Amino acid sequence: MIRLLLADDQALVRGALAALLDLEPDLEVVAQVGRGDEVVAAARDSAAEVCLLDIEMPGASGLEAAEELRRELPQVRSLIVTTFGRPGYVRRALDAGAAGFVVKDTPARQLADAVRRVHQGLRVVDPDLAAESLMDGASPLTARERELLALALNGSAVSAIARQVHLSEGTVRNHLSAAIGKTGATTRAEAARIAQERGWL
Incomplete structure (x- = not known):
């Protein structure tokens, strides 16, 4: 079983994601949090292997949580799952240590597959966003x-x-x-x- 942590400040979204992912025979949601600054402690306490992170959350963003996970629990993989499909976020997420980036309207089967691939050590990025990100290039801002x-x-x-x-x-x-x-x-x-x-x- 792949042990999952869900981090999203919208309880309804968290509940829906948990229900969908729990239907998969090899996935188990072991923790849920509504704040970015609760991710690392919850991941440690629950022995989560993959953390699904929203970007905009109170306490800390999903990007900050991914960075903290990489630093504190390097064996735990993170996957950004967000409404905000902005190309610049993809590059920032990968730079922060996230192993993947998908949008919330990704079909359930594809999301489950993304979780499995991230767990295996692969990178998963929404193909449309990846193409846009490459065309836009890195942020020129300091x-x-x-x-x-x-x-x-x-x-x-x-x-x-x-x-x-x-x-x-x-x-x-x-x-x-x-x-x-x-x-x-x-x-x-x-x-x-x-x-x-x-x-x-």
Whole structure:
């Protein structure tokens, strides 16, 4: 039996995934959590072998949880299962240590097969997203530019962002200006939106 942990902040989705996967004769859901920062402890306690992680969760994202799993429990494999099929997320997930990336509308049989393949040590990526990810290339943004664009998403003023990250307003403007250029946008709000849509934030 392959022991599975499900991490998704929506109880209904978690329950549906558990019900589908438990129908498979060789898969067993041994733990469920609703927060990203609960994944490693639950994986350790349940002796899970594969963790299915949503991306957007409270406490920590699925990408952060995958990275922590790789560091703390390297024998445990992680598979991102998300609604957010953004090409940039694929590259970030694989960089974080995830062994696979599929979207939630993947048919149940294919999801079960993805779990088995990940368990065997293989990589599994939704083919359409893989192709898009290759065409889009890696994110051109630096870590600082991503951080500042994420803060700009809610429309914060440069002065407010500067205070929050303890940088001068001029430095913040320079980073945001570079990010605007790299995304081909004309405003920081547009740059933030483009970066979010591509999965770079």
